[in-house]
Amino acid sequence: MNVKISLPDGSVREYPQGVKGSEIASSISEGLARVSLAIEVNGEVWDLSRPITTDASIKILTWNDKSGKTTFWHSSAHLLAEALEALYPGVKFGTGPAIENGFYYDVDLNGKPFGDDDLAAVEAKMKELAKHDSQYVRKDVSKADALKYFTEKGDPYKIEIINGLEDGKITFYQQGGFTDLCIGPHIPNTGFIKAVKLLNVAGAYWRNNENNKMLTRIYGITFPKAKELEEYLHLIEEAKKRDHRKLGKELELFAFSERVGMGLPLWLPKGTILRERLEQFMRKAQIKAGYDPVVTPHIGSKALYVTSGHYEKYGKDSFQPIHTPDEGEEFLLKPMNCPHHCEIYRTKPRSYRDLPVRLAEFGTVYRYEQSGELHGLTRVRGFTQDDAHIFCRPDQVKEEFVKVIDLVLHVFKSLGFENYTAQVSLRDPENKAKYIGEDSAWEKAEAAIQEAADERGLSTVAVKGEAAFYGPKLDFMVKDALGRQWQLGTIQVDYNLPIRFELEYVGSDNQKHTPVMIHRAPFGSLERFVAVLIEHCAGNFPLWLAPDQIAVLPISERFNDYAKLVYEKLKEQDIRGLLDDRDEKIGRKIRDAETKKIPFMLIVGEKEAGDQMVAVRKHGQGDQGSVPLEEFVNRFRIECSAPV
RNA sequence: GCCGAGGUAGCUCAGGGGUAGAGCAGCUGAUUCGUAAUCAGCAGGUCGUGGGUUCAAUUCCCAUCCUCGGCUCCA
Structure with missing residues (x-):
């Protein structure tokens, strides 16, 4: 008997009943078969090795599909667990899901500290185990057998999870020597995981409840190609350059002081x-x-917040009331307006x-x-x-x-x-x-x-x-x-x-x-x-917001007077900026202004000083040519208008 | 608050039981320059803070503060 399989392009093919996703992929093309990670069957993601017994519409999932990635990362979490178990016998496992970028596994290392060196060791073990090409094998188990397995293994967290599950719907997955309670699905084998990076360690409360034990959460990310990992890490580095804490310091926007107090900008x-x-x-x-x-005012009588209910809700865990010395009145720093x-x-x-x-x-x-x-x-x-x-x-x-x-x-x-x-x-x-x-x-x-x-x-x-x-x-x-x-x-x-x-x-x-x-x-x-x-x-503020809108850059000291004139005229027009009359070469002044992300640089030298001109350079865009100062001001005004 | 990692010059970072080093920034001098770093010199640090171990601590240990990555929380 055959089943009708509809493909994403609308075509329908017939396959023998019990056909596997991997077989469908192969029948479409060898290229697809090589990169297929999982299969979507009637909207549900399945293992490629799971037999399809009814008519279905399917989609072969690869790295380019979001759920393909999710499956890949979820399988990577299992690989992480396998590595942990190899290196830390007796480790107990919480949960290990895929996340938006990568995956994590929460583990109980019996109080053993786990630091960056350990991270590197586990990462190396994962890479080694990945090369074994171990298949991810799905197994249906009864609730009793599942409980038996983890009781013998001594994994209380898994037991807690199983206790909340319905009998008959419990599956295990096993790869290499590691077996986990898991609904799946998974990629075919660990060999697909070519690049591994364990990113960081964090504490995480079991079941997200701060009254529970804190487990060790290990974050990582994996890719099917080494190059993609490199690209990802590069992307992270680029993103860090936009971090407002870094730019805030570099552009002198805000600061913190221990003496003032943490969290007080x-x-x-x-x-x-x-x-x-x-x-x-x-x-x-x-x-x-x-x-x-x-x-x-910035403070208000405690009674005000008792009335509003804020005191009852937040009062005890908050900044404590301020007392007046004589009358014993109580005030709170205003937490709400x-x-x-x-x-x-x-x-x-x-x-x-x-x-x-x-x-x-x-x-x-x-x-x-x-x-x-x-x-x-x-x-x-x-x-x-x-x-x-x-x-x-x-x-x-x-x-x-x-x-x-x-x-x-x-x-x-x-x-x-x-x-x-x-x-x-x-x-x-x-x-x-x-x-x-x-x-x-x-x-x-x-x-x-x-x-x-x-x-x-x-x-x-x-x-x-x-x-x-x-x-x-x-x-x-x-x-x-x-x-x-x-x-x-x-x-x-x-x-x-x-x-x-x-x-x-x-x-x-x-x-x-x-x-x-x-x-x-x-x-x-x-x-x-x-x-x-x-x-x-990334610190390149729209003109109307930019703290410094222009930098006037004289070519040399000889033109400082004209530069000053230009600067003062712009200031009269409420244009914000600075005059860089340091004894530096123009290339240097430009570089510094570019680094400060100042939208406009006005370069003035011999050519400009004579007839009230400025050479305009735009941040990130280079030389814009010379214009009369008046014209620059007019153009600036148009470009600078704040939204209404 | 909890778990983990850190704090060395204004900034970015190296070093390491025998009281510290680079680049940039700063200062001084030379240079007077046309679109992303001119050259030279100088100066700059109780190595986060407090204890302990030691003949000797910035280095090792403990505590504490702050920062970073998460968790929990977020009126």
Whole structure:
């Protein structure tokens, strides 16, 4: 009996029942057979050695397919485990999945320290074992047999996993002398793994729970060709050059000081220009969108945060209250602006006609972040949010939310962020105790967010358990140079805080009603936004943001006077920059200006000094020819306009 | 906070039980130059901090602080 196999190109071929993926690949072409890693059967990824018994549509998976890579890396994790078992008898295994770039395996080395030298040894063992071309063999096992195997082997983590599995659906995979509990699929044999690099060691809690034992997580990556590994490592090196911590130092944008305290950024003059440009851009956009700027203090009475619920939720693990010496009052460093804004709302009675009230503040907040969490400007203990709170009637929620989405998208577009993820962050339904407020309020809020996102045609991913404790969010996530994902913009619907703060307005029915609050921050925090922006443009800021826009470079000291004149004229036109009148050759001055990523270099010498000319050189683009100074200023103005 | 790796001149890094070295930056002098590094000289460090071992510690040990890679967390 035959089975009908449809291929991705739409063609259908017949094969004997029980045909294997590898046989189908061979029948298509020997070339394909050589590079095929796995097969997709009716949307499910299978081993190439698994018999196909029914009609199916298939796709042969190679390194060029995402699931081909995933399979490859998952099999590599097994190879890592095999190497570990060979070198560390008695090692216990947690889980070892493929990840976006490579794979890891969590292992329990019985408290044995595992460092970089060990990493190199294991890597060498993996390379050796890969050459054995050991096949990955799939085996169905009963739950009882599976438990028996790992009980005898003494692997408590595998036993824990098996206990949660259904009998009849348990499979083992074995390659060489190593057997693992695994649903597969895998590549045909270890020989496909030609290049291996173990990247780093990290601690990871068993089952991601910090109350569990910390296992040793070993990260690695493998490739079918040595050259691809080289390319990958080169790519990582390139990405590191964009790291905002490196560029922040090189371009003198920000710094940290142990004496000031960890996670407390110092904005240097050039970084401050960048930051203030962004603030100004946002201020304008917000005025246009009907926001009223407000200012509130950096500390607030503890009672304020008890009311809001922040104290109960975060108080004990946070910066401790500040006490006044005589009265014994308690204040908290402001961790959030919303309670203050609620109090501004309360300063006078509000009518339904007044709503929405939109209060905006570049509010600096302080939060205790665990020391291990701090990371450049993306995770700090003191930062400024481009925060605002919109107080509106229930019937205005959707419209207001949509307007905020537009604002966020405008910001992203203006700064060239195209690759973002819009994440609907929902409550964890399994763990409602983590949140405040009634179910009905949550349901309303979650629905409002999804509706607003849909109305703007935003493609979103919903993630449970990511909501704030007072309400669900729409978060805009962007990746940094090294692929780490960060939350930038956020919009949150909140039915809870207005109740806690007893906010009200008088409706058209002359009755008192509770407004709805929308918390929102398009940048998120200036610090994190700048960090991601630096990495996004690799320090080559758009002209309107660049701390130094021009460098005036006299050919020699003889032209310093003219250069100074040019520099002063540009300064009068609010063009930022520097005059490099050092006693250096022009090549040197150009090199330094290029290194500093200054957008325009104006070179002036004998040819220019006579008739008010400047020789224009653009960063990364070279000589642009000479123009009259006036003309340069005009062209500059056009190019420099900030987005509106 | 947890696991692992590090901290040597302003920066990037080498070294290693007998009180330290390079390149760049800095300073001084020479040079006056046309599109990515002019030459020479000088100066610069309680080798993160505190203890311990030792005749002797920057080097070995312990603690601590900070940084880096992850984990957990992220109002």
